[in-house]
Amino acid sequence: MEQGLALHHVGVRFGGLTALDDVSLRVAPGQVVGVIGPNGAGKTTLFNVLCGFVGPHEGSLTLDGRPFRPRPHRLTRLGIARTLQGTGLFAGLTVLENVVAGASHAARAGFLAALLGLPRSDREERRLRRHALAVLDTLGVAGYADAVPGTLPFAVRQRVALARALAARPRLLLLDEPAGGLGGEDIAELAELIRELPHRDTDPCAVLLVEHHMDLVMSVCDEIVVLDFGRVVATGTPEAIRDDPAVADAYLGAAVDEAAA
Ligand SMILES: Nc1ncnc2c1ncn2[C@@H]1O[C@H](COP(=O)(O)OP(=O)(O)OP(=O)(O)O)[C@@H](O)[C@H]1O
Ligand SMILES: [Mg+2]
Incomplete structure (x- = not known):
């Protein structure tokens, strides 16, 4: 059986705008999985799908291989906890x-x-x-x-x-931008903390981390999913992601847009 939480070909639209398009990913026990991407890539939308705040228009979710329709007030009972942007x-x-x-x-x-x-x-x-x-x-x-x-x-x-x-x-913790508003030293301490969560003796839990702070994601994740315009443009280890030209394109594209704005 497929352990953990998975998205299968998930699509979300807001009116004419496609916020997520054919997104698949899985967080297995023992893992820290990161979702990164430039502004507007769909990170928060993805987080909201996992929490049940937004329903996907396409695709499905599974928890330990079984169909799963998240509801915000039922997450804890299913062993999923989350923190939101801000405290x-x-x-x-x-x-x-x-x-x-x-x-x-x-x-x-x-x-x-x-x-x-x-x-x-x-x-x-x-x-x-x-x-x-x-x-x-x-x-x-x-x-x-x-x-x-x-x-x-x-x-x-x-x-x-x-x-x-x-x-x-929880056996799975969902974190949305946990480094927001933190300085360098605090981020390093947070990274250490997150890295330990899946491996600690009592109440180990897997982590899905949505974060645009690249250093934090690179230092704590076993696997990283990169979104750009709602699509997965790369998936892999931090090393593979660092060297992936599609990732550089996504971030460079965003930087050029910002410079032009
Ligand atoms: N409720 C909504 N109604 C309409 N459009 C939305 C809504 N929520 C998000 N969007 C749009 O969907 C796209 C993805 O937004 P999302 O907030 O998921 O991106 P993000 O990766 O979290 O960006 P950021 O890094 O700025 O937090 C954006 O174009 C955004 O404007
Ligand atoms: Mg966001």
């Missing part, structure tokens, strides 16, 4: 509460119950908090557990958002 943390909750909310998404008591303030057993509550703290600790930000997100540096908030996604123990 999307709840401003009125502490860091720990934010991560507990991520964990309880997956927990039996349910996220809605948590939001509505319905009682959870003390034991369940303690278990979730312990787990959330452990996840914050693995990301090196447990020290901020009682702070509210608004007071924290952006790089810390990014990690908290990552912790919230990982608290649900």
Whole structure:
């Protein structure tokens, strides 16, 4: 059986504009797969298809070989977590509460119950908090557990958002532009973190990374898919992608367009 999440010949149109055209890719367990491409290439659209925000007009998706129609609110139950561009943390909750909310998404008591303030057993509550703290600790930000997100540096908030996604123990993590707004040193640390995710002892998870920051993608991915005008123009290892003339064309074309604009 084909393990992991796969897109098969996916097409998406917005009116007359083709945002994705015949796109196929797969993220298998143990892998970090990157999707790169110049502005407007279709990266966010692809991410939105995977999350269920956008339905494909053509093609299909499978999860472990079975037909899969993503729905945003059902992803966690299927073992898929995501972070969005920006951090999307709840401003009125502490860091720990934010991560507990991520964990309880997956927990039996349910996220809605948590939001509505319905009682959870003390034991369940303690278990979730312990787990959330452990996840914050693995990301090196447990020290901020009682702070509210608004007071924290952006790089810390990014990690908290990552912790919230990982608290649900996903087997696949979808990341949209995680390096956005980060400086060089923070990006290097983020890269190290992402690289480890599929190989760690507890709760290993595969990663699909949508990102136009070329260095990050090159340094963490096992496989890279390059989009240009909605089409896959190259797929391969970072080394193969670096030397592929189609990739240089896509980025050079974009650079020339920008220079002309
Ligand atoms: N909701 C929408 N309605 C109409 N057109 C859209 C919509 N979303 C995206 N597009 C168009 O689809 C194409 C692909 O856009 P998309 O946002 O997926 O690109 P991207 O690779 O994420 O670009 P960027 O690097 O700028 O984030 C673009 O031409 C964009 O203008
Ligand atoms: Mg985008």
